[in-house]
Amino acid sequence: MTATQIVDLAIIGTGSGNSIPDERFDDKSIAVFEENVYGGTCLNVGCIPTKMFVYAAEVAEGARHGHRLGVNSRVDSVDWPAIVQRVFGRIDPISAGGREYREERCANITVYSAHVEFDGRDADGRYRLVTADALVLADEVVIAAGSRATVPPAISECGAPYYTNNDVMRLERLPDRLIVVGGGYIATEFAHVFGGLGSAVSIIARGPALLRKLDSDISTRFTAVAQEKEKWDVRLNTDVTNVVELDEGGIRVSLGDGTHIDGDALLVATGRRPNGDRLNLGSIGVELDDHGRVVCDPHGRTAASHVWALGDVSSPYQLKHVANHEQRVVQANLLKGWESDDLLWFDHRHVPAAVFTHPQIATVGLTEDEARDMDLDITVKVQAYGDVAYGWAMEDTTGFCKVIAERGTGRLLGCHILGPQAPTVIQPIIQAMSFGQTAHDVARGQYWIHPAMPEVLENALLGLEI
Ligand SMILES: Cc1cc2nc3c(=O)[nH]c(=O)nc-3n(C[C@H](O)[C@H](O)[C@H](O)COP(=O)(O)OP(=O)(O)OC[C@H]3O[C@@H](n4cnc5c(N)ncnc54)[C@H](O)[C@@H]3O)c2cc1C
Numbered sequence: 386m387t388a389t390q391i392v393d394l395a396i397i398g399t400g401s402g403n404s405i406p407d408e409r410f411d412d413k414s415i416a417v418f419e420e421n422v423y424g425g426t427c428l429n430v431g432c433i434p435t436k437m438f439v440y441a442a443e444v445a446e447g448a449r450h451g452h453r454l455g456v457n458s459r460v461d462s463v464d465w466p467a468i469v470q471r472v473f474g475r476i477d478p479i480s481a482g483g484r485e486y487r488e489e490r491c492a493n494i495t496v497y498s499a500h501v502e503f504d505g506r507d508a509d510g511r512y513r514l515v516t517a518d519a520l521v522l523a524d525e526v527v528i529a530a531g532s533r534a535t536v537p538p539a540i541s542e543c544g545a546p547y548y549t550n551n552d553v554m555r556l557e558r559l560p561d562r563l564i565v566v567g568g569g570y571i572a573t574e575f576a577h578v579f580g581g582l583g584s585a586v587s588i589i590a591r592g593p594a595l596l597r598k599l600d601s602d603i604s605t606r607f608t609a610v611a612q613e614k615e616k617w618d619v620r621l622n623t624d625v626t627n628v629v630e631l632d633e634g635g636i637r638v639s640l641g642d643g644t645h646i647d648g649d650a651l652l653v654a655t656g657r658r659p660n661g662d663r664l665n666l667g668s669i670g671v672e673l674d675d676h677g678r679v680v681c682d683p684h685g686r687t688a689a690s691h692v693w694a695l696g697d698v699s700s701p702y703q704l705k706h707v708a709n710h711e712q713r714v715v716q717a718n719l720l721k722g723w724e725s726d727d728l729l730w731f732d733h734r735h736v737p738a739a740v741f742t743h744p745q746i747a748t749v750g751l752t753e754d755e756a757r758d759m760d761l762d763i764t765v766k767v768q769a770y771g772d773v774a775y776g777w778a779m780e781d782t783t784g785f786c787k788v789i790a791e792r793g794t795g796r797l798l799g800c801h802i803l804g805p806q807a808p809t810v811i812q813p814i815i816q817a818m819s820f821g822q823t824a825h826d827v828a829r830g831q832y833w834i835h836p837a838m839p840e841v842l843e844n845a846l847l848g849l850e851i
């Protein structure tokens with residue numbers, strides 16, 4: 386195949402990769418490859434649409450529980466098509482506009498709407514990037530190819546229909562009964578979305594609790610809340626063995642414990658695999674690690690000279706704020722040059738995360754078990770939302786925060802919150818850990834607005850036995 390184009394830079398993936406070319410790259414010829422919807426996971430099938438659905442579910446939950454506050458509200462009905470239209474009526478034009486901007490208004494950029502793979506290097510050392518009908522030769526490449534949903538063979542091989550995050554948000558109607566497989570981030574966020582909007586939700590997890598990667602107190606409390614008053618039909622310690630379509634409509638999911646669940650739709654949320662295995666990276670000498678991630682150094686450099694990687698395809702954190710950070714680092718390093726001796730580093734010291742389920746969860750730093758396993762001398766304080774005035778205002782009975790610090794120094798090691806607005810409430814601790822402030826500095830070196838929810842953190846910090 387003859388080269389269709391020779392470029393200075395090729396970018397694989399238009400999620401975080403799309404943010405690399407700005408005016409500082411105007412003098413470079415750039416090829417951008419995207420095999421799917423322009424804009425990547427977060428915009429189209431991830432963070433942003435899910436949170437727009439989550440917010441609608443929150444409003445419904447609030448109305449359903451207004452009576453606890455003396456407000457006699459209820460949910461009359463949910464207009465699912467209107468919700469879908471609100472979400473994608475906003476998102477789809479952003480994706481289309483992003484593509485149109487790159488295609489029509491960036492003279493130095495060519496968009497290839499195709500799957501691309503490496504095919505070694507040419508005689509001049511340029512990377513050969515091959516699509517079904519194009520060959521692009523590039524001096525430098527950024528791999529920002531993201532990750533994809535995995536589906537256990539026990540489900541994919543049955544031939545029965547199932548959904549993933551890619552299509553479940555565009556269902557034509559709200560299912561009366563949704564079955565969710567997996568007990569992680571995506572499973573618990575969608576369980577909240579569909580449960581909040583009125584579906585009867587069953588959730589199947591292999592382990593003894595939901596959200597097991599989180600601090601064990603958070604995971605235990607969350608699982609208990611999910612089981613409380615049969616909010617969800619929670620099936621633990623079991624796995625899917627078979628799925629069949631029923632003659633009368635719907636599906637039957639058989640479980641390893643001998644039971645089965647009937648439902649109208651099945652959502653699979655059992656983890657995401659980095660896309661590096663679909664890039665023929667062996668042809669340029671780049672390896673994947675045991676988790677399938679593209680191996681790169683803390684500057685984003687892979688083993689192949691001038692090939693960089695960032696985001697879900699290579700990062701230990703499948704989170705958009707991490708992908709964004711890594712994109713900014715790689716972008717700066719591209720401008721500095723591969724050989725530069727002052728390249729920027731990925732900062733993975735204090736990576737926070739949040740689960741926008743119900744109740745919401747936020748976390749940063751070590752879990753208590755991790756800190757104990759490291760033999761650190763720690764002090765831990767758990768403080769209930771209900772201990773502070775705003776918690777009373779919300780009549781909250783389940784929320785709490787846990788702060789972990791080093792005894793003697795007061796160094797903050799971790800914070801884990803379950804409760805309304807946890808992803809917002811946690812931010813002062815992320816900031817304190819990032820800037821090296823001690824527990825006492827954070828507690829007493831600033832005002833805490835009274836009577837706002839972060840007072841729960843203030844009290845927890847003051848309660849630590851440093
Ligand atoms: C349902 C869901 C909810 C989420 N919610 C959150 C959240 O609330 N907060 C958060 O921080 N994170 C969240 N995430 C994670 C977040 O979306 C990802 O970490 C982030 O989008 C990764 O960005 P990226 O740029 O690495 O990859 P992506 O955005 O996935 O971009 C990679 C792009 O590369 C393309 N591509 C891959 N291989 C090829 C190829 N060979 N040829 C051409 N194109 C290719 C893909 O089509 C894709 O568009 C969520 C994820 C999901 C699935």
Ligand SMILES: NC(=O)c1ccc[n+]([C@@H]2O[C@H](COP(=O)([O-])OP(=O)(O)OC[C@H]3O[C@@H](n4cnc5c(N)ncnc54)[C@H](O)[C@@H]3O)[C@@H](O)[C@H]2O)c1
Pocket residue numbers: 537566567568569570571572574590591592596624625654655656657702703704738739740741
């Ligand atoms: N709010 C957020 O930041 C957010 C939201 C959604 C997704 N994400 C990111 O996307 C990633 C992927 O989400 P996810 O929920 O798919 O993954 P996850 O790792 O959070 O959870 C996967 C779940 O599937 C289970 N599982 C794995 N293999 C299985 C199998 N063969 N059979 C049955 N169960 C199986 C695991 O035990 C676990 O409970 C997350 O780890 C997170 O980094 C982030």
